[in-house]
Amino acid sequence: MNFLESPAVTQQAVSVMKKELKKLGRRESKLEAQISAAQAHLNENSDLVQQRPAAANTLVNILTTQAEDASLRVQKLRSEVGSLQEDISRVRQGTEESTSDTEDTVVLRAGLLKYVARGEKYRDRVQSLQLEKTALEKEIQERQNNTNFDRVPLYKRVLAGYPPVSRPYINNLDPVADYWEDLEEILQFNEYTRSCLSNSHYMPYGVVWHDPHAVIFWPSCVFNSRSRKWEPSHFSQGYDGQTYNLFLGRGSYLFYRGTYQFHRTQDHTWNAINDKYSYIFLKQALDLSIPHQPSNVDRQTLRGLILDNVLSLECTLLQCVGFDEELYRSLVRRFYDRGKAGYERTGIYRADNNRRKRDEDWQAVRQSWNAEGEPR
Numbered sequence: 001m002n003f004l005e006s007p008a009v010t011q012q013a014v015s016v017m018k019k020e021l022k023k024l025g026r027r028e029s030k031l032e033a034q035i036s037a038a039q040a041h042l043n044e045n046s047d048l049v050q051q052r053p054a055a056a057n058t059l060v061n062i063l064t065t066q067a068e069d070a071s072l073r074v075q076k077l078r079s080e081v082g083s084l085q086e087d088i089s090r091v092r093q094g095t096e097e098s099t100s101d102t103e104d105t106v107v108l109r110a111g112l113l114k115y116v117a118r119g120e121k122y123r124d125r126v127q128s129l130q131l132e133k134t135a136l137e138k139e140i141q142e143r144q145n146n147t148n149f150d151r152v153p154l155y156k157r158v159l160a161g162y163p164p165v166s167r168p169y170i171n172n173l174d175p176v177a178d179y180w181e182d183l184e185e186i187l188q189f190n191e192y193t194r195s196c197l198s199n200s201h202y203m204p205y206g207v208v209w210h211d212p213h214a215v216i217f218w219p220s221c222v223f224n225s226r227s228r229k230w231e232p233s234h235f236s237q238g239y240d241g242q243t244y245n246l247f248l249g250r251g252s253y254l255f256y257r258g259t260y261q262f263h264r265t266q267d268h269t270w271n272a273i274n275d276k277y278s279y280i281f282l283k284q285a286l287d288l289s290i291p292h293q294p295s296n297v298d299r300q301t302l303r304g305l306i307l308d309n310v311l312s313l314e315c316t317l318l319q320c321v322g323f324d325e326e327l328y329r330s331l332v333r334r335f336y337d338r339g340k341a342g343y344e345r346t347g348i349y350r351a352d353n354n355r356r357k358r359d360e361d362w363q364a365v366r367q368s369w370n371a372e373g374e375p376r
Contacts, residue, residue: 153273155265155315159210167212167258167323175253176331183247186254189334196327201244202254206284212258212320217281217313219289220267223298233289239316240264245324256331259322267312282306285313 177186183202187193207214221230239262246260273281285306290298305311 155215155317158265158317159213162213162319165212165320167320173255174332176256176335177254179249179252179254189330192326193330196245199244202247207318208280214318216316217285219285220312220314223290245327256328258320259324260318261321263317263319265315265317268315269309269312270307271309281313
């Protein structure tokens with residue numbers, strides 16, 4: 001029997017063993033009383049024993065046998081009592097250990113619940129801090145974006161807002177004329193090119209591309225070498241709001257770049273430009289401001305005024321609004337029909353020629369087939 005199954009079973013076993021122990025004690029007392037009575041009876045009948053030896057011997061033998069049997073039963077009962085006492089001791093010890101283990105378990109469980117509650121509290125706090133961290137990171141990112149956006153020059157922000165337009169890149173374009181040719185003469189090629197004369201413009205100044213759009217900076221004043229005075233410039237006045245077929249020079253050739261609408265924006269100081277091409281703008285502004293071989297003193301003075309944000313630069317944005325394919329093809333054809341075969345064709349005109357040649361070769365192959373579709 002396993003007495004350590006539960007505290008209730010253990011208590012019940014102890015109670016049963018106590019009852020058995022009391023019962024054995026009563027039986028032991030009864031047997032001892034019987035032995036004492038037999039001994040007294042033997043003493044009382046000693047005279048009779050002397051008178052009747054045979055009967056006395058028989059009675060003594062009977063009483064001795066009964067005493068020995070009673071002694072054996074007492075010894076047996078005492079061993080059972082000792083065994084029960086040992087069991088009771090083990091049960092009591094197990095009960096005490098179980099009680100101790102139970103108390104330790106209760107203490108540990110209480111501590112565990114305490115730390116679980118504290119862990120849940122910390123977990124909630126961590127989640128709250130994580131949400132706060134995410135919100136702060138988002139706010140920081142928004143502020144950085146706003147800060148970076150504020151650092152972006154105004155003209156770049158305006159250019160970024162223009163819709164994208166599909167047009168060939170410069171490396172895919174063929175020249176339409178030699179650099180020295182007059183645009184008006186170039187556009188006399190056919191009726192369509194002549195119709196584009198009024199809204200076509202050759203831009204002799206350098207522009208900075210933000211494909212497909214561009215930007216150009218003008219000086220806000222020019223130096224009159226005769227009067228030795230600075231006068232307001234008017235470079236952008238004739239362009240603002242106008243739409244042109246734009247022609248630009250590159251190397252020894254003239255290229256058609258597309259249809260552009262010019263937009264005059266607010267003047268930019270040097271610090272507000274913030275562009276890797278800033279010094280290109282500066283050089284062009286100096287060249288336009290002092291066009292007639294200025295002295296180094298005049299040029300350095302103007303340069304210092306611009307770099308110190310005293311003089312601002314006029315800004316004109318060139319928004320691409322399209323690409324006139326017919327005008328481009330007509331002018332390229334004119335250029336190559338005039339014997340300009342020395343220029344390596346790289347753009348649409350070359351693609352047209354390749355396509356035309358491929359179609360002609362394919363037509364020749366088809367004509368060489370018979371009616372069954374097999375080569376003759």
